[in-house]
Amino acid sequence: MTIVPIRQPIDGxxxxxxxxxxWVEAASGQTFETRNPATGEIIATVPRGGRQDIERAVAAARNAFVGPWSRFKPHERQKLLLRITDLFERHWEEICTSDTTDMGLPIARAxxxxxxxxxxxxxYAGMATALHGETIENSLPGDIVSFTRKEPVGVVGAIIPWNAPTAASIWKIGPALATGCTVVLKPSEEAPLTPLLIAELMAEAGVPDGVVNVVTGTGAEAGAPLAEHMGIDKIVFTGSTLTGQSIVRASAGNLKRVSLELGGKSPVIVCADADLERAVPVAAMSVFANSGQICIAGSRLFVARSIHDEFVERLSAYAASLRIGNGIDPETEIGPLISPRQLERVEGYLRAGSEEGARLVTGGTRLSHGALAAGNFIAPTVFAGVSDTMRIAREEIFGPVISALPFDTLDEAVRRANDTPYGLAAGVFTRDLATAHQLSRRLQAGSVWVNTYHAIDPAVPFGGYKMSGYGREGGGEHLGEYLNTKGVFIRID
Structure with a gap:
């Protein structure tokens, strides 16, 4: 079968x-459309993959895992990852444009x-040659040498969301390549195009056939069969907590390894001594970035009562100043929501906030004038007068909505911040080093940022507490998720 070139201008x-x-079609022959969320226009059609396609992909990944890929040495995997990096760097504008048109991310942010x-x-390239076991002095009788080996777990099923197609794809595929695993990637049906572009770039870089596979389709028709497949050794998933629970149940068939990065309702605590010039824009963009469609959004904003009113006033002015529009415009700061369905969901939360007694300070409306008419745009929104029991303060909205909540003591702020089933991230703004250390220790979250937000480094583990999932992405722990540890004993006397 001839490979079909993909890297062409967006043309439907x-x-x-x-x-x-x-490059193959779905076994069913069915397709679905993907649309530009800023304009509503059809960008392309892609195959509507299902169980048969997952079977094909898993078989291809297994053949690659036991075939030529198994003979790649760590330094060869490292060289391959560096070639991929060089290709990505050369085609970065193309990747950015794909993300912007497919899911609305402002191109400046991309x-x-x-x-x-x-x-x-x-x-990951650097770590590919740093994975090793260790020799262990044992207490067994006789002359026995014992050591451990680190071996790739096998075929990895990766299911990613639509809100960060490039980063999410690499967070799954990168450690698989570094450790010697193979991958079947199921992107979101809302944003499938960038993962397909990534697959082409990886093939161009020399990734062997079957090592990276991309199956497009819905969660029910392609994602569920992947999660339950007996030929999958590990599932990595980023998405909603509800879907994550389903994946855990589906994994029971062969007790496959599971890593989950799930939902969040992250608190941001602004102390009375905070630098407001820094805190206001950072706290605002902790939510408004990506139009609030980000799992770590700091949407519960706890502000010391003595500065609450001033902070909310500054925050609202900042929100109102943000430029909203089509992400392809480099001046755009806030793009559209991913789909009409997500728009309707966020509008439901806006109504709930007002109905439950919160005070709308700014935003709170769909933007449908002029060039925004055909897109899924919501004005950046700030609610004040919010109580901890309101839906907008407890449920993940996945939209540009901030709930401001005053507090009187740090003990109170910590207690209320931790009163959530989630534990993905948290933020703190203070000038006091002791306060920074105390709060970062007491907050129940996988990542805590002090006087900053959204700082994610490849060498630092990222993941959740509680219902925000388990497993880590980033750091040595990340690659460990893709490895089995084998103990070996050799009698030499």
Whole structure:
């Protein structure tokens, strides 16, 4: 079968999926459309993959895992990852444009992700030659040498969301390549195009056939069969807590390894001594970045009562100043929501906030004038007068909505911040070093940022507490998630 080139201008064409080194159609012959959320226009059609396609992809990944890929040495995997990085760097504008048109990410923000994504690839390349076991002095009788081996877990099923197609794809594929695993990637049906572009770039870099496979389709028709497949050794998933629970149940068939990065309702605590010039824009963009469609959004904003009113006033002015529009415009700061369905969901929370007694300070409306009419745009929104029991303060909205809540003591702020089933991230703004250390220790979250937010480094583990999932992405722990540890005993006397 001839490989179909993908890297072409966005023109509404059809794009096949990638299995075993070939561009193929769904076994059913069915397709679905993907649309630009800023304009509503059809970008492309892609195959509507299902169980048969997952079977094909898993078989291709297994053949690659036991075949030529198994003979790649660590330094060869490292060289391959560095070639991929170079290709990504050369085609970065193309990748950014794909993310912007497919899911609405402002292109200025997409361009700014280069250090993070390329840094991840280079980090995995560096780690590829640093994975090893250890010799262990044992207490057994006789002359026995014991040591451990680190071996790839096998075929990895990766299911990613639509809100960060490039970073999410690399967070799954990168450590698999570094450790010698193979991958079947199921992107979100809302944003499948960038993962297909990534597959092409990896093939161009020399990734062997079957090592990276991309199956497009819905969660029910492609994601669920992948999660339950007996030929999958590990599932990595980023998405909603509800879907994560389903994946855990589906994994029971062969007790496959599972890593989950799930939902959040992250608190941000602004202390009375905070530098407001820094805190206001950072706290605002902790939520408004990516139009609030980010799992770590700091949407519960706890502000010391003595500065609460001033902070909310500054925050609202900042929100109102943000430029909203089509992400392809480099001046755009806030793009659209991913779909009409997500728009309707966020509008429901806006109504709930007002109905439950919160005070709308700014935003709170759909923007449908002029060039925004055909897109899924919500004005950045700030609610004050919010109580901890309101839906907007307890449920993950996945939209540009901040709930401001005053507090009187730090003990109170910590207690209320931790009163959530989630524990993905948290933020603190203070000038006091002791307060920074105390709060970062007491907050129940996988990541705590002090006087900053969204700082993610490839060398630092990232993941959740409680219902925000388990397993880590980033750091040595990340690659450990893709490895088995084998104990070996050799009698030599």
């Amino acid at each position: 064409r059809h794009r096949p999926m990638f299995i075993g080194g070939l 361009r700014g992700n280069a250090n993070r994504v390329l840094g991840m690839l280079r980090y």
